[in-house]
């Protein structure tokens with residue numbers, strides 16, 4: 001919301017109270033920014049993420065525009081810490097954050113979920129475009145080495161994607177759980193990959209009844225790749 005500049009009720013050119021008020025206002029704004037920011041990476045933190053995801057899901061319910069959610073986890077990150085130390089591990093987290101940020105639009109919300117896990121909220125984004133964003137981030141991370149003191153470390157990350165179209169039941173926590181489930185599948189099936197719910201499974205989780213499902217699959221056919229969790 002735009003802030004109105006306070007002015008001195010006595011119309012004095014230099015007013016101590018107004019100067020202090022403006023200073024306090026700036027401090028409040030900086031503090032509320034800090035409350036929502038991860039200090040290491042500068043990305044939004046977990047607290048912001050959960051609020052923002054709830055809000056976007058609510059927007060989807062109202063407008064019908066889908067919300068995409070991508071969960072990202074760096075692969076074998078413990079090895080980076082063990083081999084190179086915690087400070088280099090921190091550098092890797094900062095690099096991964098900047099690459100994730102570079103892969104998304106301004107309106108998207110890349111967040112640090114915790115540890116070496118990140119989350120990206122994609123407002124008004126469908127399945128296909130969410131996959132494209134996840135793939136872009138995956139490729140960028142896999143092709144950008146962390147350089148320090150003449151060394152180079154290659155990083156990779158695994159991605160789980162979920163789409164909320166307004167028909168699925170559940171709250172933000174459940175959407176995170178679904179995306180995390182696909183992230184787990186990406187890890188299990190070799191890492192450095194993107195997994196998403198097959199279209200068929202998404203429909204199974206929705207309120208669509210059997211007759212509606214039969215009609216839908218009757219129309220589009222049961223393509224074999226729909227049963228695969230990677231697209």
Ligand SMILES: Nc1nc2c(ncn2[C@@H]2O[C@H](COP(=O)(O)OP(=O)(O)OP(=O)(O)O)[C@@H](O)[C@H]2O)c(=O)[nH]1
Pocket residue numbers: 040073074075076077078079081085086087088089090093114115116187191
């Ligand atoms: N440097 C650094 N390391 C962190 C931070 N947060 C979490 N970690 C480390 O991240 C590592 C996560 O290890 P694991 O959960 O075993 O996962 P992984 O080694 O990435 O293996 P996979 O996820 O199965 O590919 C642990 O060693 C944590 O100590 C942090 O803020 N800085």
